[in-house]
Amino acid sequence: MTKFPYALGLVAAAIALPASAETYQFTSELKGHPTTLVLFQQQDGALYGQATLPQATHNQILRAAEAAQFSGKQGQKLEILAPNGIKSARLVVMGLGDDTLTEGEINALGGQLATHLAALPEQQVGVLTSGIDNGAEFAAQFAHGIELKSYRYTRYTPESTAETKHYQVVAENQQSASARHAALQAVEAGVFMARDMTNATAGDMYPGSFAEQAESLRKLGVKVTVLDRKDLEKLNMGALVGVGKGSEREPKLVVAHWQGSDEAPIALVGKGITFDSGGYNIKATGTSIIYMKSDMAGAATVLGTVKAMAMQKAPVNVVAVMPLAENMVSERALRPGDVVVTGQGTTVEVTNTDAEGRLILADALWYAREQYQPQMIVDVATLTGSKVRALGREFTGLFSDDSSMVTELSYAGERVGEKLWRLPLAPAFGDELKSDIADMKNTGKSAGASVAAMFLHAFVGDARWAHLDIAGDALTSTGTDFAPKGATGHGVRLLSYWLTEQAEAQ
DSSP states (O other): OOOOTTOSSOOOSOOOOTTOOOEEEEESSOOSOOSEEEEEEOTTSOEETGGGSOHHHHHHHHHHHHHHTOOOOTTOEEEEESOTTSSOSEEEEEEOOSSOOOHHHHHHHHHHHHHHHTTSOSEEEEEEOTTSTTHHHHHHHHHHHHHHHHOOOOTTOTTOOOOOEEEEEEOTTHHHHHHHHHHHHHHHHHHHHHHHHHHSOTTTSSHHHHHHHHHGGGGGTOEEEEEOHHHHHHTTOHHHHHHHTTSSSOOEEEEEEEEOSSSOOEEEEEOEEEEEOOTTSOOOTTTGGGGGGGTTHHHHHHHHHHHHHHHTTOSOEEEEEEEEEEEOOSTTSOOTTOEEEOTTSOEEEOSOTTOOHHHHHHHHHHHHHHHHOOSEEEEEEOOOHHHHHHHTTTSEEEEOSOHHHHHHHHHHHHHHTOOEEEOOOOHHHHHTTOOSSSSEESOOSSOHHHHHHHHHHTTSTTSOEEEEEOTTTSEESSOOSSOOSEEOOTTHHHHHHHHHHHHHHO
């Protein structure tokens, strides 16, 4: 297992994560008698942590494994209640499989344990990792997974409480494990920020309040700039202004810049539609519209990533550019057939007011390119239903004509468990955007995700660029190994991994 390069710098201080009530202690040997004891087994191989157990317990594990046909396959769990020879009430053996695990796979195991123990009352949990290869890293990643899954959003249910679990993680090098865990908590802080913002109602999370959240990062050394409608009009950003003009809450462009190195910046551009009614091409009001408070998840992701980098004092120069607007219906709103003029000067015929995300991204991509001359641009957006129909919720759609960026981003996604799948960019999709009355229109007729990507491609100039379509990934209705129901913060871990690898390569 390679080192997980989330953290290149030092975490400046202890990181408070109020969204998760779990507590952790990393020790070199087990102390006391935890309510639940957790061990690990390689498939058809070693049982790690058994050296601390009496023979009676070991014998019972062997008999129970045979009875349950437990072989240690990845994700398998063997539970023994009132185990022989120890005072713990419960013993859980988790299967590691027969291959070297990625960091994301270890995180998933931690999330699976959190799910398994969620319904149990407050208790002490002992996790024995001794003997596992690169045990300090494993211990930190396992705890990271528990925390990711144990996140709770309580803004609207402040009286609700969950039973706290106190984890004692036994690692052969507890100091290294504790230090890695602290670094990973910086990434969690970014993930949890993105989740909190995406989970909030559209009545509470609108362009102005989003800007306030971004401004809170100033205390970490992040430079935050907020452009209001008048500023946008001076820059001739007619696409962003146009999408937002139907709402009483005016559009904004927020920039959060963590300059941890003197290298040219990497720009992250995130779609920030804080509520998407669809405009005059109104969405189906029976089902889909209720989820449209999450149409700012891309902006939340890139802001959370900047927070993760700043909390680590990471030696990377990263700037997040976030166009923010409500897409509403009113007498001022864009009408189908209107033409907007982008900051780039390109005119766009609006053939569908529900294809608004690409409009605000067009101005933001141009702004990032012109103002920061970035070495690379990655945009993140809940952009198209077509992506969901093509890839479901298992993969994020990746579009780029830069093979190096495709390789690097795909590798990062594979490592953390936020997998990418490359979808095509082709001139034929761009041809669908030809307009009779403007330079281009905002929709085509065939492969919606690829057509949308080609629209964005028209605004990146010569910059190296990749587009991540996270539609379907930003929310989960059932929960995943990494997140409970609700917002996932998808992309923060991926981008954090990728950014720090970029810094290592420089």
